Amino acid sequence: MFDFLIEGFGVALTPLNLGLAFLGAMLGTLFGALPGIGPINGIAILMPLAYTLGLPAESSLILLAAVYTGAEYGGRMSSILLNVPGDAGAVMTTLDGYPLAQKGLAGPALGLSAVSSFVGATIAIIGLTLFAPLLAEVAVMFGPAEFFALMVFAFSSMSVMMGKDPVKTAIGAVLGVLIATVGVDSGSGVLRYTFGMPELYDGIDFVVMIIGLFAISEILLMLEHAHRSDGDGKLPPLGRVFVSLKEVLACKWTMGRSGLIGFIIGVLPGTGASVAGAVSYTTEKRLSDKDNSFGTGNMRGLAAPEAANNAAAAGSFVPMLTLGIPGSGTTAVLLGALMLYNITPGPMMFTERPEVAGGLIASLYIGNVVLLALNLPLAGVFARVLTIPRWVLVPAIAILAFVGVYQLHSDLFAIYLMLIIGVFGYLLRKLGFSLAPVILGYVLGGLMEQNLRRALSISGGDVGILWQSGISLGLWVAAASLLVLPWLLPKFLPKLTPAAKR
Amino acid sequence: MRIAADRVLGIALIGLAAFIAVQAVQLEIPFSYEPVGPKAFPLGLSILLTALSLVLVLRPGANGHWPHRGLAGRLLLVLVLLLVYALLFTQLGFVASSLLVVMALARLFDATWGKALITGVVMSVVGYFLFTAGLGIALPSGHWFDAFI
Numbered sequence: 001m002f003d004f005l006i007e008g009f010g011v012a013l014t015p016l017n018l019g020l021a022f023l024g025a026m027l028g029t030l031f032g033a034l035p036g037i038g039p040i041n042g043i044a045i046l047m048p049l050a051y052t053l054g055l056p057a058e059s060s061l062i063l064l065a066a067v068y069t070g071a072e073y074g075g076r077m078s079s080i081l082l083n084v085p086g087d088a089g090a091v092m093t094t095l096d097g098y099p100l101a102q103k104g105l106a107g108p109a110l111g112l113s114a115v116s117s118f119v120g121a122t123i124a125i126i127g128l129t130l131f132a133p134l135l136a137e138v139a140v141m142f143g144p145a146e147f148f149a150l151m152v153f154a155f156s157s158m159s160v161m162m163g164k165d166p167v168k169t170a171i172g173a174v175l176g177v178l179i180a181t182v183g184v185d186s187g188s189g190v191l192r193y194t195f196g197m198p199e200l201y202d203g204i205d206f207v208v209m210i211i212g213l214f215a216i217s218e219i220l221l222m223l224e225h226a227h228r229s230d231g232d233g234k235l236p237p238l239g240r241v242f243v244s245l246k247e248v249l250a251c252k253w254t255m256g257r258s259g260l261i262g263f264i265i266g267v268l269p270g271t272g273a274s275v276a277g278a279v280s281y282t283t284e285k286r287l288s289d290k291d292n293s294f295g296t297g298n299m300r301g302l303a304a305p306e307a308a309n310n311a312a313a314a315g316s317f318v319p320m321l322t323l324g325i326p327g328s329g330t331t332a333v334l335l336g337a338l339m340l341y342n343i344t345p346g347p348m349m350f351t352e353r354p355e356v357a358g359g360l361i362a363s364l365y366i367g368n369v370v371l372l373a374l375n376l377p378l379a380g381v382f383a384r385v386l387t388i389p390r391w392v393l394v395p396a397i398a399i400l401a402f403v404g405v406y407q408l409h410s411d412l413f414a415i416y417l418m419l420i421i422g423v424f425g426y427l428l429r430k431l432g433f434s435l436a437p438v439i440l441g442y443v444l445g446g447l448m449e450q451n452l453r454r455a456l457s458i459s460g461g462d463v464g465i466l467w468q469s470g471i472s473l474g475l476w477v478a479a480a481s482l483l484v485l486p487w488l489l490p491k492f493l494p495k496l497t498p499a500a501k502r
Numbered sequence: 503m504r505i506a507a508d509r510v511l512g513i514a515l516i517g518l519a520a521f522i523a524v525q526a527v528q529l530e531i532p533f534s535y536e537p538v539g540p541k542a543f544p545l546g547l548s549i550l551l552t553a554l555s556l557v558l559v560l561r562p563g564a565n566g567h568w569p570h571r572g573l574a575g576r577l578l579l580v581l582v583l584l585l586v587y588a589l590l591f592t593q594l595g596f597v598a599s600s601l602l603v604v605m606a607l608a609r610l611f612d613a614t615w616g617k618a619l620i621t622g623v624v625m626s627v628v629g630y631f632l633f634t635a636g637l638g639i640a641l642p643s644g645h646w647f648d649a650f651i
Contacts, residue, residue: 053638175551178544178547187536188531192540224573389613391609391621395603395621398587398607402587403641406591453538453543456536456537460537
């Protein structure tokens, strides 16, 4: 059953892939630490470059996955030191991390968060190893109708769990799916929404889409924050650099619980690190906040969200690898990267491309150890990254975005398209949309339509096939109840609402 | 009716949905073996989008923070700069266009002239050799630049 893992370690331990995991972990931590550049931006910027290196699929996936997990590590830096979360997953880290830094305990706080990130990620990677092959075996039985139902479930769970406004999350996802319909329709060869532009026949290129949506819109957003003081160059003193074993052991159950919570939430499609951080923090507050010190610099309040968001990051690989349904915006981007290599992620990957699935999982183990080894002693060095001024950062992002898109086809059309998408992304963000549903919709849209049409082709047009099997019926019911429950529960259980509110 | 950003957005999105639906209906399908065809999916999405946008129009959320006039001007300036970058990218070549745009961007983000110049020179020249020699990406060198190498 674990043959894939043995083969995976064989793949991941080659010098090239080890080096890439190391490089990715390093770059990821840097990207995560840089204000405004979260995991998605890091991957968006690096992906076209990784592609030009001509790496095999598993190697570039190892690199990008290491960037992803590294960025989750790096995201805590600015949360703890500046009270500015580096990415959405690190929001809860600020609650106790920043007060600790103000007490002069920034060094131990960084150390503890590195350890809890490691513990959380390890729990989730073990969970991934055990769980993914089992789920893949179930998923092999999925036909097009089940996959369609699964995607509907993913979108509805995302609408409920992600972001503040379910309607906007849903609109974002629909817009993403619509963008995916541009180009030649694979079923009939008809051109859709190309407006006579041959450049659009192949659809909107994935790289153009994510760089525009994330990197360009980030440049525009950064301008708004340019004059807001986020501690330009003023870092609090780190204090002693190492966290003591006693402090770590005091949080061991916190880390364990939060790691489990994070993993489970990460596995649910559509919900990622930010939800996991919030849920674990509130759970831990209820369980172990005896002297009401959460929010004033409690070590457990720091360990909980850090363990959970890293666990969620690893957990979101489960649906991505086994079902081809990404668990978060970042895994949606990784899924798109796999598709560039003509690999369709899904249950068959464990049997057909074990070197990709196994190599990735094995490299997560390795990357996690590398990250701990890098982050404990080098916290001070990484913290320096925070002092990089925006007038260096923004032009660098611009150059990387232009080069990344230009090298695709060496033409300017893609660059103009990237700018248009960038403005679109900026407006969406200003209007209170989160971009993860858009990218999930874009990545899944094509598959969703294909599966729907395939299912209806099998049944000769009878819509009933979509909910005929037990699995698909269950998914439809689950999807519907997810959408209805948030409205119904408060009405029937008025006592629960104060506790449910975060 | 209060004018809220969400209302404007909702109405714009309904317009978009209508446009998508009209385009989908007008698709000419030669012959198809499958029962669904390329029209149904976009049509369904446009109906969904309309329904969701109606919710937005009827129950708009908070208006959010929109940039004031000075900031909006700077935002436009950044966009124009990126557009100019795109226009010059192949004309002047990577090094010259990057030098100009990096300097301008750095200035916009409050760098001094000296710092902006250093950033521009370092990023354009180092970047050029890193991308072409290191990563093997073919970048436009610009004809005038060829003479120097």
